[in-house]
Amino acid sequence: MQVVKYAFQQHGDERGQLVALEEYRDIPFQIRRVYYMYATKEGVRRGFHAHKSLEQILICIHGTCKILLDSGTEKKIVSLEKPYEGLYIASDMWREMFDFSPDAVLLVLASDYYEEEDYIRNYEEFLAFVKEKEAKTWR
Ligand code: T46
Numbered sequence: 658m659q660v661v662k663y664a665f666q667q668h669g670d671e672r673g674q675l676v677a678l679e680e681y682r683d684i685p686f687q688i689r690r691v692y693y694m695y696a697t698k699e700g701v702r703r704g705f706h707a708h709k710s711l712e713q714i715l716i717c718i719h720g721t722c723k724i725l726l727d728s729g730t731e732k733k734i735v736s737l738e739k740p741y742e743g744l745y746i747a748s749d750m751w752r753e754m755f756d757f758s759p760d761a762v763l764l765v766l767a768s769d770y771y772e773e774e775d776y777i778r779n780y781e782e783f784l785a786f787v788k789e790k791e792a793k794t795w796r
Pocket of ligand 1: 690692705752765
């Protein structure tokens with residue numbers, strides 16, 4: 658499994674840092690939605706789903722958190738600890754977010770609007786979805 662983690666360009670000067678993100682330049686898709694989570698309670702684990710077509714970039718702009726990526730055959734844990742780092746998550750990837758520091762703000766750039774129908778919330782369904790997609794690729 659290939660983990661795609663971006664290190665965005667930082668425009669730093671004596672005043673501090675600034676990061677600018679432009680669609681199709683820094684972000685590989687059209688940004689249709691931005692959301693963020695904060696004040697995550699200690700010990701909470703979020704996510705537990707994949708998507709049928711949504712692509713996203715996760716940026717922990719303050720504090721730290723960890724992301725479990727599960728392709729159906731392989732799992733990897735990625736730490737997000739810097740406000741200039743972005744983790745790309747393809748649609749057909751099971752994800753769980755955990756170990757949020759109390760001050761963590763996790764910002765997400767998404768390729769599409771919120772649509773509940775795009776979610777795969779059942780792990781067995783996710784495995785079947787991945788298998789079917791792979792079979793189509795080889796057909
Ligand atoms: C994902 C991970 C990284 C909305 O109304 N609009 C939105 O755009 C989103 C993202 C959520 N919601 C509502 C739906 C739920 O009632 O907010 C509530 C919490 O959403 P959810 O339980 O899906 O949150 P997470 O943290 O489990 O997952 C979210 C995204 O939903 C998901 O796409 O990949 O963050």
